[in-house]
Amino acid sequence: MKMDCFSPRSAVAAAVLLALLFAGCETKKQAGQPGGSQFGKKGSTDSGSSGEAGTGDGPVDSSAKEKFGSVSFAGMVKVTGTAPSPVELDISAKPECGKQRQALELGGLPAENLVVGPGGGLKDCIVFISKGLGGYKARDMVTYGHPAKVVIDQKGCQYVPHVFAVMADQEVVIKNSDPFLHNVSIPTLSFNLSMPSVGEESRTRFFNRKKGSQACQCSVHPWMNAYAYVVKNPFFAKTGSDGKFTINKLPDADGTYTVEVWHEKDRKLKAPKAQKITVKDGAVVEGNIVFEFTYKG
Numbered sequence: 001m002k003m004d005c006f007s008p009r010s011a012v013a014a015a016v017l018l019a020l021l022f023a024g025c026e027t028k029k030q031a032g033q034p035g036g037s038q039f040g041k042k043g044s045t046d047s048g049s050s051g052e053a054g055t056g057d058g059p060v061d062s063s064a065k066e067k068f069g070s071v072s073f074a075g076m077v078k079v080t081g082t083a084p085s086p087v088e089l090d091i092s093a094k095p096e097c098g099k100q101r102q103a104l105e106l107g108g109l110p111a112e113n114l115v116v117g118p119g120g121g122l123k124d125c126i127v128f129i130s131k132g133l134g135g136y137k138a139r140d141m142v143t144y145g146h147p148a149k150v151v152i153d154q155k156g157c158q159y160v161p162h163v164f165a166v167m168a169d170q171e172v173v174i175k176n177s178d179p180f181l182h183n184v185s186i187p188t189l190s191f192n193l194s195m196p197s198v199g200e201e202s203r204t205r206f207f208n209r210k211k212g213s214q215a216c217q218c219s220v221h222p223w224m225n226a227y228a229y230v231v232k233n234p235f236f237a238k239t240g241s242d243g244k245f246t247i248n249k250l251p252d253a254d255g256t257y258t259v260e261v262w263h264e265k266d267r268k269l270k271a272p273k274a275q276k277i278t279v280k281d282g283a284v285v286e287g288n289i290v291f292e293f294t295y296k297g
Helices: 008-024 028-032 095-103 139-144
Strands: 071-080 126-131 149-154 163-167 171-176 182-186 191-195 199-203 212-217 225-231 236-238 244-250 255-262 275-280 289-295
Touching: 126 163, 126 225, 126 244, 149 163, 149 182, 149 225, 163 236, 171 191, 191 199, 236 244, 275 289
Parallel strands: 071 289, 149 171, 163 225
Antiparallel strands: 071 244, 126 236, 126 255, 171 199, 182 191, 182 212, 212 225, 255 275
16 A cells, blocks of 8 residues: 655644644743743743742832931920910819819919910920821831820810820820719811710720811810821920920931921911921931921910
C-alpha cells in the first residue's frame, strides 16, 4: 500500500500550528515560569519568587511623612487693650449650688469667658496646627501625651474644664459630681443628657464629623457653659492664666505649618490671624510665636 509522506514544507506548517495551539492553552502561572512566554519580563507574577514585582514586598515610599518627631515650639497668647476685671457670678437663685461649692471648698464662682493674667496673657485658648500635617486618629492622642479620653465634669455647678480640645473620633466621658440634677446640652449634636445625681456616662466618637467649636450648656443652671474645640491632630495646647503654650513632637523633616488660635467668642474681642512656621534642620525657624487679641471696650 502506498503511504503518504509529509513534505518538509508541510512539517514546518504543522509545527507552527501546534505551537499556536499550545500557546493559546498557556496559563498565567505557566507564562511566568521558566520557558513561559512572559518569564523574565516586567510584571511577572510568579508566586514562587521572593521580592519580585507583583508580590507587594517592594520598597516602602520614603516620601511618606513621619507622624511624630522631636521638634517643638513655644509661644504666648495675649490681649492688647483694657480688658475688664474678673467678676463673680451670682448663683443665689440656685441655693444648692452655693451649698455644694461651700462643701467642696471651691469658693465663689468666677466668670470664665474672658480671663486675662497680670502680664496680659489670655487663658483658655486652643493653639493648634491646622495645615501641613498628615492624617491622625484618636489613638495618636496617647502617643503625643494627651489622655485617651476627654472628661468633662459638672462640679459645684460648673463645667470642668471650661474649654477642652478633642478629636472627632475620640471617646468623651461626661460626669456629674454633684448630688443633684444637671444636664449637658450640645445643640450642634442635637444632644441633651439629663443627669439627676452623681454618675458618669461615656460616648465613643462623640464629635464624629464635627470640627471647630461646640458649645455645651446646662438648662438647669443657665450660667453653666463650656466649649469643646474639635481638632484634626494632637498638635495643640491650651493656654493657662499666663497665656503661654508649648507644642511638642512635630516631625523632624523640613516643612511648613499653619498655626491658629481659638478663643470663645466675645463681641469686643478681635482674634488674630493664623501664622506660619517653618521647620528646618530639626528646629522652628521663627522661634517663639505670639498671638495678640485686641480688646475694644
